[in-house]
Amino acid sequence: MNEMQCFVEESEDSLVCQIRISGDLSVRNAVALHQAVLAACEKHARVDICLHDITAFDVSAIQILMAAISDSTTQVIIRIRENAASVTHWLDLAGLSNILLNQAA
Numbered sequence: 001m002n003e004m005q006c007f008v009e010e011s012e013d014s015l016v017c018q019i020r021i022s023g024d025l026s027v028r029n030a031v032a033l034h035q036a037v038l039a040a041c042e043k044h045a046r047v048d049i050c051l052h053d054i055t056a057f058d059v060s061a062i063q064i065l066m067a068a069i070s071d072s073t074t075q076v077i078i079r080i081r082e083n084a085a086s087v088t089h090w091l092d093l094a095g096l097s098n099i100l101l102n103q104a105a
Contacts, residue, residue, distance in 0.1 A: 004029040006036045010044070011028045017044040022053035025061035025087075034064050041074040052081030057090050069099070 002024040009018045017040045025033060040047045050067070068076045080087055091097045 004032055008036070008040065008085065015044060016046045016048070018048045018050060019051065020050045020054075022051075024056040025051070025054055026056040026058045027060040030060040033061060036088065037064055037068045041068055041071050041076065046075040046077070048077045048079060050079045050081055051084045051087050054084045054087050057086045060095075062090065062094060062096065064098070066099070069075070 004021065004023040004025060007020045009020075011017070019036060019040055021033070021036070023029070037047070037049065047068070049068070065076075065078060068074070069078070088097065
């Protein structure tokens, strides 16, 4: 069973936060993903979510990322890193690549 890995880095002024996420972004880790993203969005003006080495990705992750982006108080940028083809594949199929992928890295 693959787990989700989440590493949070804050800027010195605490205005910007980067969350690096890898592993399983399916329904089995949806609560943990939601809590990490929500906590960052409540505390910071900008949150960069970097997805890399994703082993599973489903609609639950899409819903959480969409909710974060639509938060009017926080700027959220989704970045796709290495080994995240499953993410771009599902976003393309859902027609959401242009909405969720503000900046691919």
